[in-house]
Amino acid sequence: MKKSIAKALFNSHSYAEYRKLITDLLKVDKSTGNEQSPELTNYSLLNETRMNRLEKTLQIPEENVVKLNALKYDYIWLVLSEGWCGDAAQLLPVFDKMTAASDGKIEMRIVLRDENEELMNMFLTNKGKAIPKLIVINKETSGALAHWGPRPKGASDLIAAYKxxxxxxxxxxxxxxxxxxxxxxxxxxxxxxxxxxxxxDKEVE
Structure with a gap:
């Protein structure tokens, strides 16, 4: 797994670089990912608007800032995403604000799902390549400690009930x-x- 993580990190993007990548592709009517279609491009365009709004309005409450600052160890959040993904558009701005509030304890790097199939296959959700997937990595050892995603519980419950x-x-x-x-x-x-x-943080040695 460490080899796949190292490879992904080598080709990863910062949040700003990820946003620029999506914007640049939209200028030529494209989306990220192996599959291209007007529908996916339209989703990317909608997501661009959502992310712009969230970056201006999202807040990290002070009690959450205190908890993030209290982390003893340093981490990398390696996030699998794609520009057309509606959940990713809602969640990556949250991740970005949290890392900014962590006082340097957490760094976020983003990789595209379709370009990192080997890594994605290690973190499937119900055998599916659901994204975004946040992988928590020990910065010192480069080992994966846990993962989260593709949705918070309330959103997952809503979709399960609808289906x-x-x-x-x-x-x-x-x-x-x-x-x-x-x-x-x-x-x-x-x-x-x-x-x-x-x-x-309690378990890291």
Missing amino acids: KEHGVLDEQAKTDLQLWYLHDKGMTSQDEIIWMMLDL
Whole structure:
């Protein structure tokens, strides 16, 4: 696994570089990923707007800043993503604000799912390549300690319930999911990830 992580990190992007990559591709009507279609490009365009809004409005409460600053060890968050992914557009700005609030304890690096299939296959969700997937890495040893994603529990429960009732995940499901994220304001994701990090911090030697 360390070899796959090292390879991914070597080809990874900062959050700013990831945003620029998506923007540059949209200028030529493209999205990230192996598959290209007008639908995926449109999703990327919608996500660009969402991320711009979230970067301006998202807040990390002071109590969460204190918890992030209390981490004893240094970590890398290696995130598998793609520009067309609606969940990634909602969550990567949260991750970015959290790393900025961590006082240097956490660094985020982003890689594209389709360019890192070997790594993605190590972190499947119900045998699927669901993204975003946040992999927590010990900065000193480069070992993977835990992973989180592709959604916070409330969002996952919403999608599971919708699929159970309707049998499919259609555009209405996507709309309902985006509304959930809008009302949640990134708080559930922050709470889940911070508790994961605090637990890991106790275990790191």
